[in-house]
Amino acid sequence: MGALRWQKLSQLAVERGWEMDVVTAHPSSLNTMDLERLKELPPGTRVYGVPVLTSLPERLERWGLKFWRSAGGRKRASGTTPTASATPSNQKTKAESLGALEIWRRWDDPRSAYHAFVHKSHWYAWARTAAAIGEMVIQPGSHGAVISCGPPHEAHRAARRISISTGLPFVMDMRDPWSMVERLPEAIASPVWLWTSARDERHAVAQAAIVSCNTEPSSRALIAAYPHLKARVITVTNGYDEERLPPTLHGTRFSIAYAGSIYLDRDPRLLFRAAALVIADIGIPKERFGLDFIGNVENYNGLPVTQIAREEGIAQYVTVGPSRARQEMLKFLANATMLVSLPQDSDLAIPSKIFEYMQFDAWLLALANRGSATELLLRDSEAHVISPNDVDAMAAVLRERYQQYARGVRPLRIARDPRFSRRGQAKILFDALDEVVASPG
Numbered sequence: 001m002g003a004l005r006w007q008k009l010s011q012l013a014v015e016r017g018w019e020m021d022v023v024t025a026h027p028s029s030l031n032t033m034d035l036e037r038l039k040e041l042p043p044g045t046r047v048y049g050v051p052v053l054t055s056l057p058e059r060l061e062r063w064g065l066k067f068w069r070s071a072g073g074r075k076r077a078s079g080t081t082p083t084a085s086a087t088p089s090n091q092k093t094k095a096e097s098l099g100a101l102e103i104w105r106r107w108d109d110p111r112s113a114y115h116a117f118v119h120k121s122h123w124y125a126w127a128r129t130a131a132a133i134g135e136m137v138i139q140p141g142s143h144g145a146v147i148s149c150g151p152p153h154e155a156h157r158a159a160r161r162i163s164i165s166t167g168l169p170f171v172m173d174m175r176d177p178w179s180m181v182e183r184l185p186e187a188i189a190s191p192v193w194l195w196t197s198a199r200d201e202r203h204a205v206a207q208a209a210i211v212s213c214n215t216e217p218s219s220r221a222l223i224a225a226y227p228h229l230k231a232r233v234i235t236v237t238n239g240y241d242e243e244r245l246p247p248t249l250h251g252t253r254f255s256i257a258y259a260g261s262i263y264l265d266r267d268p269r270l271l272f273r274a275a276a277l278v279i280a281d282i283g284i285p286k287e288r289f290g291l292d293f294i295g296n297v298e299n300y301n302g303l304p305v306t307q308i309a310r311e312e313g314i315a316q317y318v319t320v321g322p323s324r325a326r327q328e329m330l331k332f333l334a335n336a337t338m339l340v341s342l343p344q345d346s347d348l349a350i351p352s353k354i355f356e357y358m359q360f361d362a363w364l365l366a367l368a369n370r371g372s373a374t375e376l377l378l379r380d381s382e383a384h385v386i387s388p389n390d391v392d393a394m395a396a397v398l399r400e401r402y403q404q405y406a407r408g409v410r411p412l413r414i415a416r417d418p419r420f421s422r423r424g425q426a427k428i429l430f431d432a433l434d435e436v437v438a439s440p441g
Helices: 003-015 035-040 056-077 100-104 110-137 154-166 191-207 216-225 227-232 269-282 305-311 326-334 353-357 373-378 391-406 422-438
Strands: 021-025 046-050 097-099 146-150 170-174 183-185 210-213 233-235 254-261 289-296 318-321 338-341 363-367 384-386
Touching: 003 021, 003 035, 003 422, 021 110, 035 326, 046 110, 097 100, 100 191, 110 154, 110 191, 146 154, 154 170, 154 191, 170 191, 170 422, 210 216, 210 227, 210 422, 216 227, 216 233, 216 373, 227 233, 233 422, 254 326, 254 391, 269 289, 269 305, 269 391, 289 326, 305 318, 338 353, 353 363, 353 373, 363 373, 363 391, 373 384, 384 391
Parallel strands: 021 046, 146 170, 170 210, 210 233, 254 289, 254 338, 289 318, 338 363, 363 384
Antiparallel strands: 097 183
């Protein structure tokens, strides 16, 4: 997770005279692999894969379920089979995720507490193995620092252990908040998760020589929680990269594209509703306008995205496709007229796709609250930042840009603005790293 950030930073690290050994999850744990990305790593980069094995609680759970199903199967054979009427027809679809305030109210939910415990045990087991491998990789006099990047934030546990055992300075890179996470998947949304995260975070930041946060609001929140950290916290956002991209292929169809995952709070419904208003108002045929989604985008909160589109009256305008290898995904984005970032109620985080989108000749539409990290980043830029609940404002932007496109106006990439480059952000990080390594005390 988050591998792209350090895949790109590794190239800039080499320019500063650094080499990297990488300890990460073993490829066997992945559903799909994109081996082409390995070619982008600097020569000499060594990658050590750590298997993601089942922890003891997970094994016990599997054994228990196996026994329960076996016993239940025998019992059901001599009894009756439940019928569909046992489930109320008006039962609500369970939310896929919960916000922090909702999580703290779940003290009386043993199920979510149990799943949070099992989830933590899974990554704790991985972190112990990763730390052991990292300690074997370390060569005295050769390595200058140990850096961790999370989530999964248990990577920081592994790096902290290596730092303590080797005396190397520990750099803690947080792509998203840890204990201050604003939303969790429903199954693990328990105070147990938040409490253990707060404990682990305290231990990690106490050891860290540098704590790098992905957004300025995250940095401020961390300093507010740990005032003594102020001198050690820096902000290093993601950024657009200087890479060769597929050529822009704008056609006659106005394509609003999204690449990634639809999960947690990334609800596409109101975007579809805004598009429906524009389609009805102007009378746009499907050959001239559409919304194209690829990635883990089949469902949102238990509903197929195609069903949501049908309920909003634009099913024929929406396409949904599977994940693609990176180069194919870049071609998909290069064909888009407008690139959209779906809403999130995690105001401390910036979706990494925002920076990726900046590289393309496409209008950028970000659905984000005012004052959020995303809105602050894009304020005074050429991007459209709209409140996630303001359907009329979304529709106004879509209408204006569609009409401009029909007149022959073509979008230009936001990456012309150097404020958003990864190279500039990497300088902040590696300047701080050089200083820490030169003065380890």
